Amino acid sequence: MNDRRQMREGRREATEVKDPGGETVTLTVPSHPKYLYVVRSALYPIARSAGFSKQDTRKIVLAVDEACSNVIKHAYEGDHAKTIALTVTVNGGGIQIRIKDSGKKVDAAKIAPRRLEDIRPGGLGTHFMFTIFDTVEFDTSGERGTILTLVKKKKQ
Amino acid sequence: MNDRRQMREGRREATEVKDPGGETVTLTVPSHPKYLYVVRSALYPIARSAGFSKQDTRKIVLAVDEACSNVIKHAYEGDHAKTIALTVTVNGGGIQIRIKDSGKKVDAAKIAPRRLEDIRPGGLGTHFMFTIFDTVEFDTSGERGTILTLVKKKKQ
Amino acid sequence: MRVEIVTEKTDPGFLLKLDGEVDMNTSPDVRNAFAAVFKQGIEKGKALFVDLSHVRYMDSSGIATLVEAMQACMKQGTRLRLVDLSPPVRDVFELARLASVFEIFSTMREALTGL
Amino acid sequence: MRVEIVTEKTDPGFLLKLDGEVDMNTSPDVRNAFAAVFKQGIEKGKALFVDLSHVRYMDSSGIATLVEAMQACMKQGTRLRLVDLSPPVRDVFELARLASVFEIFSTMREALTGL
Ligand SMILES: Nc1ncnc2c1ncn2[C@@H]1O[C@H](COP(=O)(O)OP(=O)(O)O)[C@@H](O)[C@H]1O
Numbered sequence: 430m431n432d433r434r435q436m437r438e439g440r441r442e443a444t445e446v447k448d449p450g451g452e453t454v455t456l457t458v459p460s461h462p463k464y465l466y467v468v469r470s471a472l473y474p475i476a477r478s479a480g481f482s483k484q485d486t487r488k489i490v491l492a493v494d495e496a497c498s499n500v501i502k503h504a505y506e507g508d509h510a511k512t513i514a515l516t517v518t519v520n521g522g523g524i525q526i527r528i529k530d531s532g533k534k535v536d537a538a539k540i541a542p543r544r545l546e547d548i549r550p551g552g553l554g555t556h557f558m559f560t561i562f563d564t565v566e567f568d569t570s571g572e573r574g575t576i577l578t579l580v581k582k583k584k585q
Numbered sequence: 586m587n588d589r590r591q592m593r594e595g596r597r598e599a600t601e602v603k604d605p606g607g608e609t610v611t612l613t614v615p616s617h618p619k620y621l622y623v624v625r626s627a628l629y630p631i632a633r634s635a636g637f638s639k640q641d642t643r644k645i646v647l648a649v650d651e652a653c654s655n656v657i658k659h660a661y662e663g664d665h666a667k668t669i670a671l672t673v674t675v676n677g678g679g680i681q682i683r684i685k686d687s688g689k690k691v692d693a694a695k696i697a698p699r700r701l702e703d704i705r706p707g708g709l710g711t712h713f714m715f716t717i718f719d720t721v722e723f724d725t726s727g728e729r730g731t732i733l734t735l736v737k738k739k740k741q
Numbered sequence: 742m743r744v745e746i747v748t749e750k751t752d753p754g755f756l757l758k759l760d761g762e763v764d765m766n767t768s769p770d771v772r773n774a775f776a777a778v779f780k781q782g783i784e785k786g787k788a789l790f791v792d793l794s795h796v797r798y799m800d801s802s803g804i805a806t807l808v809e810a811m812q813a814c815m816k817q818g819t820r821l822r823l824v825d826l827s828p829p830v831r832d833v834f835e836l837a838r839l840a841s842v843f844e845i846f847s848t849m850r851e852a853l854t855g856l
Numbered sequence: 857m858r859v860e861i862v863t864e865k866t867d868p869g870f871l872l873k874l875d876g877e878v879d880m881n882t883s884p885d886v887r888n889a890f891a892a893v894f895k896q897g898i899e900k901g902k903a904l905f906v907d908l909s910h911v912r913y914m915d916s917s918g919i920a921t922l923v924e925a926m927q928a929c930m931k932q933g934t935r936l937r938l939v940d941l942s943p944p945v946r947d948v949f950e951l952a953r954l955a956s957v958f959e960i961f962s963t964m965r966e967a968l969t970g971l
Pocket residue numbers: 495499500502503504533534535536539540541550551552553554555556575
């Protein structure tokens with residue numbers, strides 16, 4: 430399970446990406462599913478102009494959409510009156526997306542990408558995140574909520 | 586010149602919209618023209634889901650694009666390393682967009698929508714803003730920069 | 742930002758055409774459209790076709806909705822056939838490695854064979 | 857987020873086709889394409905046609921670029937003819953009340969008459 434290891438060993442990479450330089454866009458939306466479309470609409474052109482292909486951009490957008498859906502479902506347990514704060518940073522090396530909530534902290538033990546052979550609804554979101562991004566790191570060291578850091582490097 | 590009067594008398598309306606309630610999205614982008622597309626992409630679905638028609642939404646997006654272009658050109662004088670902060674609030678009554686910069690303050694005397702018969706490049710941006718929005722208010726009372734408040738009410 | 746769903750009752754069964762974006766916000770609408778079909782019931786030997794050519798976006802909630810529909814079809818002894826997947830749908834199916842789980846066809850013509 | 861510009865030299869003059877979004881970021885590209893045409897020069901009796909059917913967005917910087925092109929055409933003694941304005945372009949022309957300033961045609965066929 431290479432994916433899991435990446436998450437556990439994410440610390441070293443995380444320091445690398447702490448200050449990724451480059452250009453930053455921040456976007457804060459209410460925790461209502463109708464704003465997922467706003468997040469996708471804003472993120473698509475950023476990832477494209479960062480130099481990712483249309484297909485890679487679609488996948489980046491998908492994984493971020495899944496992460497935000499999880500915040501609404503799990504961290505806020507369906508409360509639509511909270512906020513989700515995204516920080517998107519682009520530099521020559523790739524794209525970093527930070528997703529911050531103030532809800533229930535992620536239980537890292539639950540973020541086990543399920544085996545795909547297990548055909549049932551649900552459990553796919555985290556699988557997409559781990560497949561698409563090079564770094565997937567959940568930080569629950571703050572007072573409340575979780576900061577999820579997703580990093581995708583550009584192919585050289 | 587009805588437009589001018591609206592701007593001067595904007596104070597009363599401005600208190601009305603100080604806390605518009607409703608749902609808020611914030612978006613902060615670098616002051617580079619390539620991020621205008623990101624602003625438009627994020628704003629379009631917000632205005633649409635606020636209940637504006639496609640055509641009204643296109644116009645709202647246009648006027649906000651013009652306001653952000655003006656920040657880049659005039660407030661930041663072409664410096665692409667600053668930021669533009671947008672706060673979009675939607676409620677039953679309509680949409681409010683606040684655009685905040687930390688550049689050179691607007692000189693209100695220059696924001697005179699030019700006579701349209703005067704065919705020359707330039708000077709159209711502010712005309713669009715005054716035509717499209719019900720309230721156009723420039724606030725330069727802060728320490729630096731300008732906060733532009735744009736409000737459009739929904740037709741009943 | 743919305744999904745439009747057209748349900749047609751045709752000779753070979755039911756055809757659902759989805760147009761738009763299927764995400765956490767809109768997948769309940771898709772689920773309701775499926776539920777309406779199952780309530781009417783699908784006759785033996787007929788199938789439920791879903792045209793995905795105009796789906797501009799689909800996430801795991803859309804996948805979950807399709808998996809549920811497939812399971813409901815199995816219970817009713819009919820089949821779910823997915824037709825003309827758009828590139829974004831193909832992406833998400835590939836990521837979920839679901840291509841082998843569903844019956845997928847390029848065209849409606851092909852989807853009608855071997856029922 | 858980008859604008860693609862195709863320039864064709866045809867019998868009745870030059871045809872510029874714009875595809876995409878014309879804003880402060882991309883209008884310099886459009887300006888450069890016009891400059892390249894004016895550098896080659898437009899023969900007397902011929903015109904410069906601009907196909908705007910695929911323009912998904914245009915702001916005042918795009919308008920400014922077209923006004924400049926019209927002025928350059930006047931100096932060269934030729935005409936600028938705008939063809940097949942997309943709905944977003946029509947919106948911005950209407951807001952700027954520019955419909956009477958430019959020569960605007962629904963189709964290329966009509967744009968070719970009365971030169
Ligand atoms: N932001 C989050 N906060 C708390 N728990 C989460 C979060 N994201 C994911 N989880 C946990 O991880 C599990 C797997 O998530 P996911 O793969 O997206 O599938 P699903 O959300 O459909 O269950 C969830 O069921 C939940 O227990």
